Amino acid sequence: MTIVEARGISKNYGGVRALVDVTFTAYRGKVNVLVGENGAGKSTLMKILSGAEQPTGGEIFLDGEPVTFGSPRDAQARGIGIIHQELSLFPNLSIAENMFAGRELRRGRRFVDAREQRRRARAVLGRLGQDHLDPDAIVGDLPIGQQQLVEIGRALLEEVRVLIMDEPTSALSSHEVDVLFDVMADLREQDVTVIYISHKLDEFRRIGDWVTVFRDGRLVAHESMSRTDTGWIVRRMVGRDPGSLYVRNSSKTGEILLDVRNLSVPGAVPVHDVSFTVRAGEVIGVYGLMGAGRTELVECLMGMRRGSGEVLIRDRKEPEGTVQARIAAGLALVPEDRQRDGLVQTMSVRDNILLATVARLTHGGLLSGGAEQKTASAKVAELAIKVPGLSAAVTALSGGNQQKVVLARALLTEPAVLLLDEPTRGIDVGAKAQIAALMAELAARGYGVLFISSELAEVIAMADRILVMARGRITAEFTADTVTEEALVTASASESVLEASS
């Protein structure tokens, strides 16, 4: 029985079409799974269903009745709750305080009714099978899985008929996932409809009743889970022709430039015993899900995190492990989050490009303006960066051009191996193709290139060799000839591989 129906929904952001004429149905009391790559449109549709965004076109029906949600509060009032991928809890407050944050129960007009809040929080925790949790426990002290349950509990405090969960398991351990799935099964018993976004094929097949596949802003398949298998879902996720958009690197490989041996990195997302090599002229893709340890791996290589193991660059061991030493040895990183880790927003385009190498452009200890100008404009021309001027604020550039500014800075350090963490995230398709061409060109010029990607199509189309990471380990390695989408997905999600190797 249909509870939510979205008919002909479209959503445009400026010129970008995030959703194109999507008609989606969620069935009452079922777990409705949504899958698709990053940017396929699933999260956008959920934002529309939960009132956070308004559709450019189309209609939403709830129980067959047309509804419009002007705000998340509207949607909540109609019984639609959403749990986002990033938890929105206050780590410094207790479970009960978190559940009632922003809508505290009052006693009289001014005072918070802490006792009643505690009582209701306990009741909700009981409903989630978490009787042992103390409503006064501080949320920041809880493991991430229990925090997730607190977040669900907060949604359940209101009369929720439809609960949307956006990748809730990405940071959970396998035991925590089991608990979450038990909770979801219970909710289903209680006639709550679950809409569940996930990347993890092996996981959602256990819990899902229906599966809906998104690709490039369109709904491409909708089927009862029992009539599908992993291959069917992956084929629909990826589409037919992912390769045509991107230039493939075809340069000859040379000597080994980077040799990583038994590298382990401790931390919240640890990396265990990773070994691999990068040769000159090679473009290597590292594929994996969020939390697989890919960023931690490159940050450790770059000296931003401490780890154990050996790193050889151009056949020379680099034991110091500081950023300066790693840059000097021949590594350069273009980070995932340009705004946070890449750009100095207060500086001009020129100063950002020269940031790492400005000490080389001095004359008698003082900066030489002419040399600065020449060096920066040479890189701008080489990478075809579109800028209003070298002294323009770097924040005035588009995302793709900002990315190139960070890349230009990295190239000026004369690296042997370039590490690129999600180089295509958040830029449009045209800019992605440019980045792909650039990586191929750099490989042809003798650099080793290692890039991280979460997008199947992209990694398959661009990389000569693909390393798959899951839970901090390399679980599989493919060459461009041997790789298949299904094998990649299996290796990135499968825990059995992991457990066998650990």
Next chain:
Amino acid sequence: MTDTHVDASREAAAAPDPGPARNPSLAKAALLILRGRTLVVLVLLVIFFGAISSEYLTQSNLILMTKHVAINAILAIGVTFVILTGGIDLSVGSIAGLASMVAGGLLFKGWNVPGGTVFFSAAVVILIGIAVGALVGAVNGLVVTRFKVAPFIATLGMLYVARGLAQLHSNGGTYPDLSGTPSRGNTGFHVIGVDSVLGIPVAVWIMILVAAVAVVVTTKTPFGRRIFAVGGNERAAILAGIRVNRVKIAVYVISGACAALAGLLLTSELGAAYPDTATTYELNAIAAAVLGGTALSGGRGTVIGTVMGAFVIGFLSDGLVLVGVSTFWQSVVKGAVIVFAVITEQAQQRLQSSLAKRSS
């Protein structure tokens, strides 16, 4: 409604700013005035006080006021280095006081070593005083970088510690006579605070020298570039291979050394060293930097702006004194000017970014 905060703010950030840039040429003119606002305010101040007081614009008064400005400007230049990295230094007044007492003690009673008392020449005493300031600054820098103490707290602590040490140095007393004796070879301390060269006080020459060096360091050296990078985005600076901790320690050392120099100038001018020298001067210094357009969040600002800010504060308070405004009102006016400066700074930033968006 915490669920939606993220999306809402993203949308707000992405939305085009319909703000004040509807008429670009007008906006550009406004931006020019805003950029040079410290100078504009300074000129207006001089015109205003010159009109109501005949004494204000005399050569001797201008020189006197500039001499007053010099000490605050040197303090403020040092603090600017720290603020540019996104830090703050609240201890400069106390460092000035400590340097004053150390120098005063060396001149007045010498240094007790086993077997007698050693006296140093005035020049050496000055260098020792500056070294003490640099050392205290280094401690600030180490506390901030090694122990990850917030700069506000670290230097607030040092504000008390350094002042306490200054008082301990003389047990709270004053070193009344710093003129030295020829037989000890330690005369001449008065030169930096009292004497003039070419009709201009030595203190002003020193300020000009300090400012010139600071301008070159901040704008023309790789080290200066790194200071701005650390303040603009520390994580990006780390990834670019900048040794962020070294840069931070260096700016606190510079700030401490400038503070000590300012303290010595003040002491020389007064002819006596007492432990309360330069109390609360840190606030004047920070105010001058902020007035001059240095952003407390780091990464933005200029030494010239700071010097100009110091001139505005100094010329304003001396002008108010000259026309007979009570010290209480002076305080009110100074406070209002500082807050106003920050408001105009924000207006400039908004206008700048909206113009940049249009041109791209």
